[in-house]
Amino acid sequence: MYTQTQWGEEGGPGPKPAAEPGGDDSHRQECGDPAGLDACVKCGICTAHCPVARAYAPFPGPKNLGPDAERLRLEGVALDPGCLAYCTNCKTCEVVCPSGVRITDMILRARRQQGSAQAESAKSRLRIRDHVLGRAEYLGRLGTVWPEFTNTVLATKLTRRLLQKALGISAEAPLPKYKKRFRLEKGSAAELTSESGQNGGKSVEGTGSSSMGRGAAGDPSAGNGSASKQVVYFPGCFVNYNDEATGLAVIRVLEHNGFEVIVPGFHCCGVPLTANGRFREAEGNARRNLALMEPYLERGIPIITSCTSCGLALKEDYPRIRVPAAKRIGAQTYDLFEFLWLLHERGELKEDFLEVRVPLAYHAPCHLKAQGIGTPSLRILRLIPGVKAEELDAGCCGLSGSFGFKAEKYELSLQIGHALFQRVRQGMREGKFKAVITECGGCQVQIAQGSGARSLHPVWILAQAYGLGGGT
Amino acid sequence: MWDGLVIGGGLAGLIAGIRALERGKKILIVSEGVGSLAFAGGVLDFGRVRELRRLEKHPYAYVGEMAERAFSYFLQLNPAYTGTWGRRGSVLTPLGTLRETELLPRRLDASPLFKANKIVVAVPGGLKDFFPEIVKANLQKEFPSGNVRLKKLSVEEFADWRAAGKSIPGTVYAEFWGTERGNTALKRHICEIAGEADSEAIVFPGLPAIGCPEVDEVLAGISLPVVGMTSFPPSAIGLALYESLTRRVKALGGELLIGVGVERVEVESARARRAIVRSKGKETALTAETFVLATGGFLGRGLVATPDDVRETVFGLPLHVPPLRGGKDFLGEQPYARAGIEVDRHLRPCDPATGEVLLENVFAAGRILAHWDPWLEHCGGGVSLSSGLLAGELL
Numbered sequence: 116m117y118t119q120t121q122w123g124e125e126g127g128p129g130p131k132p133a134a135e136p137g138g139d140d141s142h143r144q145e146c147g148d149p150a151g152l153d154a155c156v157k158c159g160i161c162t163a164h165c166p167v168a169r170a171y172a173p174f175p176g177p178k179n180l181g182p183d184a185e186r187l188r189l190e191g192v193a194l195d196p197g198c199l200a201y202c203t204n205c206k207t208c209e210v211v212c213p214s215g216v217r218i219t220d221m222i223l224r225a226r227r228q229q230g231s232a233q234a235e236s237a238k239s240r241l242r243i244r245d246h247v248l249g250r251a252e253y254l255g256r257l258g259t260v261w262p263e264f265t266n267t268v269l270a271t272k273l274t275r276r277l278l279q280k281a282l283g284i285s286a287e288a289p290l291p292k293y294k295k296r297f298r299l300e301k302g303s304a305a306e307l308t309s310e311s312g313q314n315g316g317k318s319v320e321g322t323g324s325s326s327m328g329r330g331a332a333g334d335p336s337a338g339n340g341s342a343s344k345q346v347v348y349f350p351g352c353f354v355n356y357n358d359e360a361t362g363l364a365v366i367r368v369l370e371h372n373g374f375e376v377i378v379p380g381f382h383c384c385g386v387p388l389t390a391n392g393r394f395r396e397a398e399g400n401a402r403r404n405l406a407l408m409e410p411y412l413e414r415g416i417p418i419i420t421s422c423t424s425c426g427l428a429l430k431e432d433y434p435r436i437r438v439p440a441a442k443r444i445g446a447q448t449y450d451l452f453e454f455l456w457l458l459h460e461r462g463e464l465k466e467d468f469l470e471v472r473v474p475l476a477y478h479a480p481c482h483l484k485a486q487g488i489g490t491p492s493l494r495i496l497r498l499i500p501g502v503k504a505e506e507l508d509a510g511c512c513g514l515s516g517s518f519g520f521k522a523e524k525y526e527l528s529l530q531i532g533h534a535l536f537q538r539v540r541q542g543m544r545e546g547k548f549k550a551v552i553t554e555c556g557g558c559q560v561q562i563a564q565g566s567g568a569r570s571l572h573p574v575w576i577l578a579q580a581y582g583l584g585g586g587t
Numbered sequence: 588m589w590d591g592l593v594i595g596g597g598l599a600g601l602i603a604g605i606r607a608l609e610r611g612k613k614i615l616i617v618s619e620g621v622g623s624l625a626f627a628g629g630v631l632d633f634g635r636v637r638e639l640r641r642l643e644k645h646p647y648a649y650v651g652e653m654a655e656r657a658f659s660y661f662l663q664l665n666p667a668y669t670g671t672w673g674r675r676g677s678v679l680t681p682l683g684t685l686r687e688t689e690l691l692p693r694r695l696d697a698s699p700l701f702k703a704n705k706i707v708v709a710v711p712g713g714l715k716d717f718f719p720e721i722v723k724a725n726l727q728k729e730f731p732s733g734n735v736r737l738k739k740l741s742v743e744e745f746a747d748w749r750a751a752g753k754s755i756p757g758t759v760y761a762e763f764w765g766t767e768r769g770n771t772a773l774k775r776h777i778c779e780i781a782g783e784a785d786s787e788a789i790v791f792p793g794l795p796a797i798g799c800p801e802v803d804e805v806l807a808g809i810s811l812p813v814v815g816m817t818s819f820p821p822s823a824i825g826l827a828l829y830e831s832l833t834r835r836v837k838a839l840g841g842e843l844l845i846g847v848g849v850e851r852v853e854v855e856s857a858r859a860r861r862a863i864v865r866s867k868g869k870e871t872a873l874t875a876e877t878f879v880l881a882t883g884g885f886l887g888r889g890l891v892a893t894p895d896d897v898r899e900t901v902f903g904l905p906l907h908v909p910p911l912r913g914g915k916d917f918l919g920e921q922p923y924a925r926a927g928i929e930v931d932r933h934l935r936p937c938d939p940a941t942g943e944v945l946l947e948n949v950f951a952a953g954r955i956l957a958h959w960d961p962w963l964e965h966c967g968g969g970v971s972l973s974s975g976l977l978a979g980e981l982l
Contacts, residue, residue, distance in 0.1 A: 159821045163758045211845070212846075214620065484846065486868075487864065493842070
């Protein structure tokens with residue numbers, strides 16, 4: 116296909132050499148057509164679909180900020196850097212583009228080139244905010260030391276007003292509550308510690324491993340010719356610090372299917388850092404995580420994610436890092452339901468489902484759509500007797516990680532999600548569905564904020580069907 | 588394992604998918620982007636079907652009575668549309684000239700203008716790609732006995748767009764009219780025009796035409812006819828048509844995989860087995876019993892022209908390729924338009940040289956078919972709908 120010529124370098128198991136942090140000319144030199152500039156036919160479909168451009172007049176939209184401005188940037192002309200910070204990195208533009216142009220990539224590259232953290236948030240308090248919001252992991256570690264205390268403090272109006280005044284973090288924004296830190300259940304071989312692998316070493320100390328599936332180890336039929344039925348689980352910050360229970364549900368479902376689940380002490384995937392202009396640190400996290408993954412990747416063990424943004428980072432960003440493990444990470448990373456669907460297709464998924472009689476509405480997160488795997492969770496849930504699931508199909512929720520937490524963007528983020536909230540409220544009122552399911556923790560938080568409806572990860576429905584404890 | 592894998596998410600692919608889903612098949616539609624429907628204004632041309640049917644190898648020749656079936660099938664699928672088989676209606680182009688077509692959103696039906704002596708053109712403030720003076724002049728030419736005047740509408744909700752120095756895209760305006768505030772504003776503006784003495788019909792650009800009951804309700808309460816307009820791409824009405832079709836796919840339990848192109852399809856003994864799509868990080872293999880190839884023409888990039896040749900991008904099928912250059916009259920016949928895949932009566936790709944069927948379980952539909960010219964024959968919607976529907980029956 117025509118797009119092959121632009122996509123050849125990227126995606127896929129063979130990673131393209133990564134750009135150097137800070138300055139990035141390597142990519143441009145590699146391709147005859149810099150990132151598909153000529154492929155863009157200026158149809159404007161991306162801007163018509165962009166959740167931000169539709170709602171926010173001053174935002175020039177992906178066509179202007181991406182391929183149009185790229186031509187100027189190639190001539191050394193930079194646009195107002197503040198504009199770039201309004202791109203939420205949702206990747207809708209890339210999904211809808213009929214010509215395969217990597218629009219978000221161009222925008223992110225421009226942000227990186229401008230040393231964007233300084234440029235985008237000119238005021239120092241906002242620089243501090245970017246610093247804080249980019250670090251979901253450190254906040255999480257702090258927050259989970261004594262979650263009840265943290266939540267109480269964060270819930271007070273005074274704290275929130277101070278946060279807004281001092282840091283520009285919206286006093287209204289739905290900061291997720293901290294929960295007990297995610298750890299494997301009793302009987303796990305080791306406790307999780309996040310300190311391992313800090314130096315980029317190959318240490319897998321501090322790795323947790325589930326015990327239940329251990330008996331099944333050594334089944335040669337499982338994935339990629341690996342010698343055992345083992346998977347590595349990448350829980351992500353939301354499970355680690357805000358939603359321990361979902362992480363445990365993922366593990367129970369995988370164990371029910373005979374897998375031993377290994378959970379090394381991973382770091383934040385880096386998406387929040389990228390979104391806040393901290394590209395160098397994001398790459399540092401990727402390198403540390405890849406070092407932790409390397410021994411498993413070499414043995415052909417799949418990496419499973421239940422967070423769609425972590426999954427996208429592992430599949431799209433990590434292969435660009437210049438370390439050997441990066442060659443394998445893209446091909447060996449699976450969204451949980453993508454993995455389960457492969458098992459189903461091979462006849463290896465346990466389908467001893469109990470009936471689950473609950474009408475559901477499904478919201479597909481932007482970063483799931485961007486993975487190009489369709490909606491495997493809907494496919495799996497529809498195998499369960501009794502499940503009726505309709506797709507909401509109402510666009511982006513608007514939160515985009517920490518975007519909607521920012522004081523100047525909070526209202527906009529609710530406006531972006533307006534159609535979705537309306538659909539949820541209407542459906543609940545009319546009794547068309549009883550619960551909303553979506554993989555993304557950020558979407559869950561935002562849907563609750565915008566519509567009042569509780570939403571949960573689809574793994575809960577599967578767990579219920581397996582008789583492993585329900586979610587609705 | 589899917590019953591049918593549809594490659595291409597434009598009009599032909601979506602109709603094929605919807606029909607097959609109605610027949611109880613498990614269907615996945617894979618598409619590089621959101622298809623080309625937003626490039627068109629949402630009206631569907633059928634052209635002179637009976638004449639075109641007599642042309643050897645024209646798609647209408649082998650889809651047979653499927654053309655008429657597709658016409659009524661689409662009307663039943665999308666109640667926002669109107670049309671009568673064998674008759675033509677009129678819509679306004681973005682510049683205010685009249686254009687004939689067969690299937691059109693009711694909102695765009697320009698026939699009331701033929702009876703009106705006093706036409707008012709609403710000019711929503713700052714609407715992008717709308718040129719009121721040109722529209723007025725063209726309308727005056729089309730209806731020389733009538734009087735055409737412009738009526739500016741200031742919409743305060745878009746103050747921040749004006750402050751940013753930007754015109755407002757038709758898609759944004761269309762969405763706005765459907766909101767509560769937009770609805771109130773629309774009612775106020777239209778009632779004001781209707782109350783003026785020299786108004787017999789209103790031409791209103793940028794109105795939503797498909798799937799917007801809120802606007803339909805406002806306009807139903809107005810005594811004057813309100814005629815919408817087609818627009819330049821990206822067209823809000825084309826987008827709304829796309830969304831109504833993809834919603835239908837999902838409501839029938841079908842799945843769409845958008846944003847990935849099909850890299851290649853594995854073929855064994857003249858049967859397609861697995862399509863390989865380039866998901867992020869790795870390739871995903873999609874196994875299916877049957878396939879629809881509806882990747883479009885040069886615009887949809889089912890076909891790609893290089894300085895040396897023309898290629899079909901998924902299977903690398905041999906093509907009918909007329910001499911590509913030659914059309915001297917810019918708006919006249921351009922031979923490239925008839926390039927594409929030759930098929931048998933069951934839409935299966937054939938070798939143009941020998942007529943031999945090349946793939947037993949692949950059905951080609953839409954713009955990728957050879958031997959027709961949508962620009963000259965005005966049959967783009969009709970060929971896509973009828974070949975898509977036939978593919979949906981065959982899947």
